[in-house]
Amino acid sequence: MxxxxxxxxxxxxxxxxxxxxxxxxxRWLLLxxxxxxxxxxxSPRLVPETYDLTLNAKSDKDIKAPKQLQDEKATFEAQEAAAEKIGPVYPIVALHNELLVDELFARIDQLNQEDQVTFNEKVDIFKGDIPMRVEKYVTDFVASNKGSQSYSDDLLAEMKRVVTAQSYLVPEETFYKLPKLTSDQLSAMKTVTRDIVRKLTKEPITEAETARTKVAELVNASTLPTKTERETVQELARLTIFPNKFYDKQATDEAKEQARKDAPPVVIKQGDVIVKSGQVITQDIYDQLVALEMLKERKTxxxxxxxxxxxxxxxxxxxxxxxxxxxxxxxxxxxxxxxxxxxxxxxxxxxxxxxxxxxxxxxxxxxxxxxxxxxxxxxxxxxxxxxxxxxxxxxxxxxxxxxxxxxxxxxxxxxxxxxxxxxxxxxxxxxxxxxxxxxxxxxxxxxxxxxxxxxxxxxxxxxxxxxxxxxxxxxxxxxxxxxxxxxxxxxxxxxxxxxxLSALKLVELSNPNHPLLRKLLTETPGTYHHSLMVGNLSEAAAEAVGANGLLCRVGSFYHDVGKTKRPLYFIENQNGGENPHDKLEPKVSASIIIAHARDGADMLKAYKLPKQIRDIAEQHHGTTFLKYFFHKVVKQAEAQGVECAYSEDDFRYPGPKAQSKEAAIVGIADCVEAAVRSLNHPTVAQIEGIIGKIIKDRLDDHQYNECDLTLRELDKIAETLKETVIGMFHSRIEYPDDKEMKKLKEKQS
Structure with missing residues (x-):
């Protein structure tokens, strides 16, 4: 509905x-x-504040950075300063000069063993071949390492240039000594020369002449016996000693570039004062403000x-x-x-x-x-x-x-x-x-x-x-x-x-120590028990249709609190005693019964209970009709032979009708519990019939016109109430099979 x-x-x-x-x-205003x-x-995080500032003017306030920003100029200067600190890069090139020594001595020994070649021819050959072999050794080294990862092409070119520029010129008389040397002498001389060259070229050499000056001392300390041998070794050692440390422009540029990358950026942090009050707006500051989008004239x-x-x-x-x-x-x-x-x-x-x-x-x-x-x-x-x-x-x-x-x-x-x-x-x-x-x-x-x-x-x-x-x-x-x-x-x-009315509040209100529930328990124990039963029924029914089950249960606890004003006028509190309604006019009795809904709502309001609970107490009967008392007053009028002075409207609850699912469900559960309790030995068929009749009567009486219940949901409520009632009154319910068993036992006895 x-x-x-x-x-x-x-x-x-x-x-x-x-x-x-x-x-x-x-609703639109709230949105x-x-x-x-x-x-x-x-917006304070994403939209910067703007200022009306011009170049070379003074700022009238401190201006803070609205967000973190890299200072491009200061960062560039820091990077250049870091690059300037990087000096020229001089990598060492391992030329392996001892291999050149081996090659020269092998050539000398080979030529000396040629008997067909005269002494003068050998001298002439040595004059051209030995310098050529030194030059070729360097050229071959450059060619073999070109394009390799070990040495850049620029470094190899620089090496060849420096080695060529610092090449050693062997005295001419040395070439006249070479043909006279025997193989044994050359072997001993090669060993000494290799040791000297290896020792001197282990250290970085930028100027070959410096290293060459140390050759004489090392030769004199050797075991070579003759002066010719020592002098020849000195010259050949000086010839094969090259610079091994060269300026590498490419490596230097790369090192400077790496220094620029490694230099930490200069950051203007959020909240840093970038312009002080009274400070002149220079071009650099102006550019910073533009980058921070803080100038109104540049505002976007x-x-x-x-x-x-x-x-x-x-x-x-x-x-x-x-x-x-x-x-x-x-x-x-x-x-x-x-x-x-x-x-x-x-x-x-x-x-x-x-x-x-x-x-x-x-x-x-x-x-x-x-x-x-x-x-x-x-x-x-x-x-x-x-x-x-x-x-x-x-x-x-x-x-x-x-x-x-x-x-x-x-x-x-x-x-x-x-x-x-x-x-x-x-x-x-x-x-x-x-x-x-x-x-x-x-x-x-x-x-x-x-x-x-x-x-x-x-x-x-x-x-x-x-x-x-x-x-x-x-x-x-x-x-x-x-x-x-x-x-x-x-x-x-x-x-x-x-x-x-949150779930937490509802749970607090369900506490039996609440003053109203204590009052209900002590003054109207029958109504209190009835309210608990209604609470169980209504909660199950509400959850079946997606309503607030907890609200129904707690609302049921308070729905009949108005009965505490006249407890004995309600049958559940009479305990089999005298019924005061037997001595009252039907209209008066109806007024007392009808009043409990309004009395309950007033009491709940006085105790400041939430409106949803008050609504359930006030609306759970809606505008339903008190048939019993109306029929009683009609019969009295017929017995007296007069026309009844009352209409059905005089015996209806004032309402309002249930405005919510919860109020309607509590009203149904209230009637079902009372009706089933009045039966001595209810059967499943009786329970199903009572529930269906209660819902149908209320539906025909238009009691659900102002709430959201649908016919499908009413069917679910009826089915759930039936199952719950059977569970609650299980020991008192007679099933068809039970009746047949009783009859069978009676026949057998």
Whole structure:
């Protein structure tokens, strides 16, 4: 049955006229406020403040950097300074000069053994062949290493140039000594020459002459016996000693370039004063302000447009998902819920900004202290889990922007990830909470899972700092506990301000020690027991059709509290004693019975119970008809031979009819429990018939016209009530098989 609200003329009123809670204009205003809230929250991070400044003018205030920015000029200067510190690179080239020594001595020995060649011819050959072989050795070395990774082409060219420039000119008389040397002498001389060359070329040599001056001393210290041998070794050693350390332009350029890359960039940190009050705006400062987009004359509105689009997407996601999940429950969300959601978002964003303000170099992770799970937990407790989930997602995105102090990117993945973990943990840990202590447990869960998330992120770092790990985990753990404390403190505010009847509040109201329930138990024990039974029936029926089962159960506990004013006028409290209605006029009796609904609502209001509970007490009978007393007054009139002075309307409850599923379900369960209790040995067929008749009578009497119950849901309610009643009254119910067994036993006896 769809709810129809009618005006004085009997025509349905538009939904927009049903008060501000359903006003379309108010709904649009709230959505606009959501957009403004998101814009005010993230625009300081994404849209820089602009100033009216000109070149060579003085600034009238201190100007701080709105975000972190690299100082390009200072960075370039630092890079060049680092490059200047890099001197020329002189790599050492291993020429293996001892191999050249071996080659020269082998050639000398070979030529000396040629008998056909005369002495003078040998001298002439040595004069041309030995210098040529030295030159060829260098040329071959360059050719064999060209294009290799060991030496660059520039280095090889420089080496050949330097070696050629510092080549040694052997005295002419040395060539006249060579043909006279025997193989044995050459062998001993080669050994000495190799040792000397190897020893001297182990050290870096830039000037060959310096190394060559040491040859004579080393030769004289050798075991060579003759002067000719020593003089010849000196000259050949000097000939084969080259420079081995050369300037490498390419390596030098690469080293300078690497120094430029390694030089840390000069960063203007967020909050750094880039212009002091009274300071002249130089070209460099002006360029910095342009780079930071802080000059009004260079102002662009694209960042504002981008932020506005972000805000619209956030709002559409929140509203669209909220309405989608509400329509699936056949219940639209009211403006009161959206206003409450707006306040929750504002509070959560406020705490984020406070944490961001506390950021400093000493406390770089203080943003983790923000109780970001607060909003998701409040939304789940006050509205439902669906909005809690989408709120958790939005809070993750917002936190990654608001807490992104360094602003290297639009979103800070670290804060976004941690916020997502703690927010979804909060929703899953709290959505079935049944007592206040559950909030503290949820806060501890938030602390634990948040700590795991932070630890994971810190360990991913290649070189995690132990101090930073401890600091981060300490902040996030404290955040979970702070979240629990804030939720416990804020819940009563929302419950009282918006009339929210949360699951936690309902569980508190179900406590038997509540003054009204104590009054019901002590003064009307029969009604108290009846209320408990109705609570069990209505809760099962409500859960079967997706209504609030907990509200039905608690509402059932209080629905007949008005009977405490005149307890003996209700049959469940008479305990088989005298019925006072036997001595009263039917109209008076009906008035007493009818009054208990209004009396109960007044008592509940006096005790400041939530409106939903009062509505159940006032509406559970709707405008139903008291047939018994009406028939009694009709019979009295017939017996007296007069026309009855009353109509059916005089014996109806004043209503209103049930305005919610919960009130209608409690009303059905109330009648079913009373009817079944009146039977001595109810059968399954009787129970099924009674439930069907009660629902049909109320349906025919139009008692469900103003609530959202459908015929399909009424069938589910009937089936659920039947199963629950059979379970509750199992020992008293006679099944058909039981009757047959009794008859069989009677026949046998």
């Amino acid at each position: 769809s709810r129809i609200v009618k005006g004085p003329s009997g025509k349905p009123l538009a939904l927009s006229s049903a008060g501000w809670k359903h006003s379309a204009a108010v 606009l406020l959501f957009v403004l809230l998101f814009y005010m929250s993230i 509105y694209w960042p504002q447009v981008g932020v506005l689009l972000f805000c619209l997407l956030f709002t559409l996601a929140l509203y669209g998902y909220g309405e989608l999940t509400a329509s699936s429950a056949a219940q639209k969300r009211t403006n009161a819920q959206w206003l409450m959601l707006l306040i929750v978002f504002a509070l959560n964003l406020l705490f984020m900004h406070l944490a961001a303000l506390a950021h400093s170099e000493q406390w770089p992770y203080v943003g983790l202290l923000a109780p970001v799970a607060l909003g998701s937990m409040l939304v789940t407790l006050l509205i439902d889990m669906h909005l809690g989930m989408v709120s958790a997602l939005l809070f993750s995105l917002l936190a990654s922007i608001v807490l992104n102090v360094e602003q290297k990117q639009v979103f800070d993945f670290h804060y976004g990830f941690v916020t997502a973990v703690v927010s979804f943990t909060a929703v899953l840990a709290i959505y079935r909470a049944s007592q206040r202590s559950s909030i503290l447990k949820a806060g501890i869960m938030v602390s634990l899972f948040g700590s795991i998330a932070v630890l994971a992120l810190m360990l991913v770092d290649q070189e995690p700092d132990k101090t930073q790990i401890v600091q981060s985990i300490g902040f996030i753990f404290s955040s979970g506990l702070l979240t629990a404390v804030l939720v416990i403190g804020l819940m009563p505010f929302f419950e009282l301000t918006f009339g929210i």
